[in-house]
Amino acid sequence: MAAEPDVLEELRRLRARVADVTGALAATSDGLVLAHDTATIEPEGVAALTAAALGVSQSLADATSRGAFRELLVRGQNGYVATYAAGPQAVLTVLAGQRTNIGRLHMEARRSGARIADLVGGALARAEHHA
Amino acid sequence: MANTQTALKEAMTTIEGSLGVALVDYSSGMALGTVGGGKELDLTVAAAGNTDVVRAKVRTMEQLGLKDGIEDILITLDSQYHLIRLLKGRDSQGLFLYLALDKNRANLAMARHQLRKIEGDLEV
Structure with missing residues (x-):
C-alpha cells in the first residue's frame, strides 16, 4: 500500500515519544500487517492475534452497548500490549x-491511531479511484 | 476522612486561585480523579506529563544517592504555580496531588499548607 512509509514513520514517532515502548505495528482489521517497528516479536503473528482480539472486543462492546471499538489494554507480568482503533479499516498495536x-501512551497512541486512519483511508480512496 | 472526589473538591474550593486539581497514580500516569481544569488546562495531559516530572526527580535522587523523600515539587510559570505533592500514607504510596494555581490570586504558602492538610484527610 502507498501509505506504508508514512505509517511506518508514524510508528517510529510514537516509539520515540513514549518511553519504554518496545514495539508498534499497524495492521488491517482482518489481520494483515501494514507496517511494523518491532525488533523482538514476529509481526505477522501479532497482527493475526490482534484481529482475533479485535473481533472478541467488538462483540463484547456490542453485547454491552458500548459502541464502536476504541481500544484494548492487556497488562501482563512483564508489561503491556495495547490495541487502538485506527479508523474502520486498521488498528494500531503497541508493546510497552x-x-x-x-x-x-493513551494520549499519544490515540493521536497516532487517528493519523494512521487518515493515511490508510487516503490510500484506500486513491486505490479505488485508480481501479 | 474524605474520599478522593470530596478532597479534590475541597482543594478546588478552599485554596484561593485554584485552576484545577488532580490525584494521579505515577506508576501508570493515570488520574484517579480530577476537579476543575478545562480547555486551557487538560488535567489528563497534566497527569501524564507530571508523572514524567515525578519519575525524573525520583530517578535523579537515586542517581545522586540521596536517601530522602520528596515532599513536594513547585513549578513556577509566568502566570501560574503548579504544585505536586507526593502522598506518604501507607495506602497512597505511588500517588501525587497536582494543583494548578493562578499566580495573581494565589498565596503559595497558604496553598502548600492547605494541600498538606487535604492530604492528611484524604482516604484513597
Missing part, C-alpha cells in the same frame, strides 16, 4: 514495558 506511562 511495565514501567511505561499509560496515561501518556
Whole structure:
C-alpha cells in the first residue's frame, strides 16, 4: 500500500515519544500487517492475534452497548500490549514495558491511531479511484 | 476522612486561585480523579506529563544517592504555580496531588499548607 512509509514513520514517532515502548505495528482489521517497528516479536503473528482480539472486543462492546471499538489494554507480568482503533479499516498495536506511562501512551497512541486512519483511508480512496 | 472526589473538591474550593486539581497514580500516569481544569488546562495531559516530572526527580535522587523523600515539587510559570505533592500514607504510596494555581490570586504558602492538610484527610 502507498501509505506504508508514512505509517511506518508514524510508528517510529510514537516509539520515540513514549518511553519504554518496545514495539508498534499497524495492521488491517482482518489481520494483515501494514507496517511494523518491532525488533523482538514476529509481526505477522501479532497482527493475526490482534484481529482475533479485535473481533472478541467488538462483540463484547456490542453485547454491552458500548459502541464502536476504541481500544484494548492487556497488562501482563512483564508489561503491556495495547490495541487502538485506527479508523474502520486498521488498528494500531503497541508493546510497552511495565514501567511505561499509560496515561501518556493513551494520549499519544490515540493521536497516532487517528493519523494512521487518515493515511490508510487516503490510500484506500486513491486505490479505488485508480481501479 | 474524605474520599478522593470530596478532597479534590475541597482543594478546588478552599485554596484561593485554584485552576484545577488532580490525584494521579505515577506508576501508570493515570488520574484517579480530577476537579476543575478545562480547555486551557487538560488535567489528563497534566497527569501524564507530571508523572514524567515525578519519575525524573525520583530517578535523579537515586542517581545522586540521596536517601530522602520528596515532599513536594513547585513549578513556577509566568502566570501560574503548579504544585505536586507526593502522598506518604501507607495506602497512597505511588500517588501525587497536582494543583494548578493562578499566580495573581494565589498565596503559595497558604496553598502548600492547605494541600498538606487535604492530604492528611484524604482516604484513597
